[in-house]
Amino acid sequence: MAAIVRLSSVCRRGVKPLFYQSVLHTRPAAVLHQERQQPHALTARIHSSQPLYAGSDSKAASLHWTAERVLSIALLALAPAAYFSPGPVVDYSLAAAFTLHGHWGIGQVLTDYVHGDTKIKMANAGLFLLSTVTFAGLCYFNYNDVGICKAVALLWSK
Structure with missing residues (x-):
């Protein structure tokens, strides 16, 4: 309008x-x-501040954004693959994609809301620990149980 x-x-x-x-x-x-x-003093200070992490040039940010989009498209492609041909390859691909997607998403939330050097380091360490435990748990589930694809199919069949 x-x-x-x-x-x-x-x-x-x-x-x-x-x-x-x-x-x-x-x-x-x-x-x-x-x-x-005129911009407010806080807004001007936020937008003119330097990035908090090393290697944060615009090319790295652009590549990260592109990788996030590629992962999102891969997740869209994995959904029909999981339905039509469930198997170990798709199960482990889903485990990796879910973990990476969650890691990047929670990382963005931490970037937005956690401030202070010590708090950022602790939050990032917790995020890496959470992502590692998540990926290990999904791989354990895929190896020792029915797998992600068949587990979702069993949930839908009830």
């Missing part, structure tokens, strides 16, 4: 606005520099 309003305020060459007939309802597309709000 805002795009239609903004588009109608920019395109004024003999074309009437599609939804709003009055100019009072539209906002200007550009705001003068003096009229912009």
